[in-house]
Amino acid sequence: MSPLIKGLFKCVQELQSGMFVAVFEIVTQEGCFLFFPKPFLQGGYMQKIFTNKKGFTLIELMIVVAIIGILAAIAIPNFMSYQCKAKQSEAKSNLGAIKVQQEAYFAEYDKYGSTTTGVGFSTKGTARYLYSMSGVTATLYQSVATGNVDDDATLDKWMMDQALNLTNSNDCAD
DSSP states (O other): OOHHHHHHHHHHHHHHTTSEEESSOOOBTTBOOSEEEHHHHSSSHHHHHHSOOOSOOHHHHHHHHHHHHHHHHHHHHHHHHHHHHHHHHHHHHHHHHHHHHHHHHHHHHSSOOSSTTTTTOOOSSOOSSEEEEESOOSSOOEEEEEEOOSSSSSOEEEEEETTOOEEESSOOOO
16 A cells, blocks of 8 residues: 555544544645644634634724723823923014014113014014013013913913013913
8 A cells, every 4th residue: 555545544544533623635645734633623723713703892992992082181181281382482482582682772772672673573474472572661671472372261471571581471271
């Protein structure tokens, strides 16, 4: 008897005894290598491969949505605060520019200018703040930036004096 026939006969005997389950019906010269034992197929990895269950359960999807909601509840207020603080940098930067122009005006005229346009300050594009001067004397001034950067009813107000003291009467809402 040839080795191929012997291998086929052996595979048929093992299948008849119920010890193996045929997944592929290929017999090689060495024997039956592509047959798997029943315990390997029952409740194990191979059973999951051969069953056609795809997708997620409703519970799994609800858990994912809840996790995303919790992360959004934490992240959105922080993002809004960072966004507001980034917008405030415009006021700080422009108040510094007004300070430089006021000093140049003072060096030329021995007094501070009474308006922002009088000292040569103007903004490019759309400004988030309105700039003005207050308490101007020959030796003192205070430049003021007023704007609504966090979309609430309270205005954000920054002030800088000739000694570079920067104050904010209304910070971004937390």
